[in-house]
Amino acid sequence: MQNKKKSFMILLTFLFLLSGCDYNVKKGQLEKVGLLIPETVNDQVWGTKGYKGLLNIQSKFEIDVYYKEGMNSEALVKRAVKEFHHKGVNLIIGHGNEYAEFFNHLADEYPSIHFVSFNGDAKKKNTTSLNFDGYAMGFFGGMVAAEMTKSNTVGIIAAHDWQPEVKGFMEGATYQNKHVKVKVSYVNDWDNEEKALALLEPMLASGVDVYYPAGDGFNVPVIERIKEKGCYVIGYVSDQSDLGETTVLTSTIQHVDRLYEHAAELYNDGKLQSGNLVFDFQEHVITMGKYSPLVEKKFQKKMDQHIQRYIKTGKLPNE
Template sequence: MSVIKIYINRNLNGVPDLRRIISLSFIIAVGLLLSSCQGSENKGNLYKAGMIVEGSIDDNPWNSKGSDGLLAVKKKFKVEIEVIENVKTEEEISKAVSELVNNGVNLIFGHSSTYGESFYELSRNFKDIHFVYFNGNYYNSNLTSMTFNSNAMGFFAGMLASEMSSTNEVGIIAAYQWQPEIEGFYEGVKYQNPNTNVNMEFIYDWNDKEVAINAYQKMKAKGVDVFYPAGDAFNEDIIKQASIDNLYAIGFVTDQFKVEPNTVLTSTVQHVDQLYLLAADMFNKGKLQGQIMSFDFKDDYITLGEYSPNVPKYFQTKLNESIEHYQETGLLPNQY
């Protein structure tokens, strides 16, 4: 008898509070069993993939997409996977990495930009392990940063916000000032309509929904009628509030059209789940290098989501054509 167990996640102390265990038992002839096992083994460099995440994989769309990506790695390469949640401090990161390595993981994903510095230090001690994280500037021979070039994403969101504003007041509520989509949003707004005013608020936290809602209310009082909530933990709350107030919003990270179809004009979608597959495939083939890898509309790792029927067809066409031109030339509309 062979029992296959796929354990998806647990916390740093090993408590199975969110563990999903799927067990499949089967009995077959020895010859067929050996044949099946040989046929299912991964023949490349990837033995086992692991992921650490700051909160829970169910906390927000960004974390959920990371989990989806790791599950896709398991399915494609037929390897075990392991996730450790609620890993935030330097001590917790070190402990989690050591635990994953001891459990046979040789490809570790850190599902946040905050893991960059710790991974840089740890990568020098674990030479046989490859580390991958997202949207950071640290890299090493066995450390890769997979970065979304989100300036263009913000630009096209800005164009749409400016076009759809009746008050000529639009707003972006972002977690941090360094987010590239902020500058892109501003430039896109001004390209579409120089008379539209851009309001900005920064939360200085990815997860503080209360502060984000307060920022929304402040902008609403100034006449903002289109919001771009550039934070995956609080964007849905702002979208729902905008719906109550009969205002517009643009989704972030995932396609959020179905959250409020009459409110969400479109979404700027980052396909981070597909980057998991890309990294695993390159690592499995021995081609994943220590570097900063950048991804954009040109790679189809960023796309726009479904359009609201409230967005005029002519402007949908204009946006789509502008994106196609950017994919072909690398030039945004204000650059030609």
């Protein structure tokens, strides 16, 4: 009995040391993380994905995390950063491009905090902007749209004219189908559902039968309206196949949750660079979503081959 007890104590000591080693592997620069969201974490698209990324960080690094919603002005952001600082947060993520300029103003005041924004212009040594290169995902989405159109007319309702996925979609569509026409309208806002729906109506009347609503704040109501008309959609930002597999042909997905986790890992390891960083299919933070059963398996396989080639070589099908 004494020998069994001794063996049991040795085993417990070994497990304790093993767990201690695991902790040391995980422990790095990362202490606590704060997330600022302009609207809400419950929108099921952009805000929800950012919040999911924060929860992934909490789970992976076993640290305290905090978030604040409705952070849509510099004054609110300044107060939130001050509060996070008092709590010991040393990595703050601003879930949008508007935070880049706010963080540039605050960076010198909080040198112990690294500020991460999205699709902005980071100018200080403790600021980083994470950017998706949306051109390729737009190109592949355009290929699917051009393959599936029956009217040879596809349409884009985009948030802004600078979005690289818009140009990518246009060029992917014309590569796949030289007869296709691409109509484009701009909402000039990420969230204006009313304007997006108003821009949709003339496209529906003109015979557009495949759409790319490239604005995560308005694409769900636009897709619902398109579904009523029996037309097709390429989903945007999230895998939107759950909105109707006979409506959503596929989706161009930006895994911002994975990107934030990746950024936290880089920071923890002391490898997060300042400035503007760009990510694409190669980092597995952009992917294509589930295909509709209406898209032929042969074409799906061809698309997968194009994407794998792009991941390996950086070359699109027209290159």
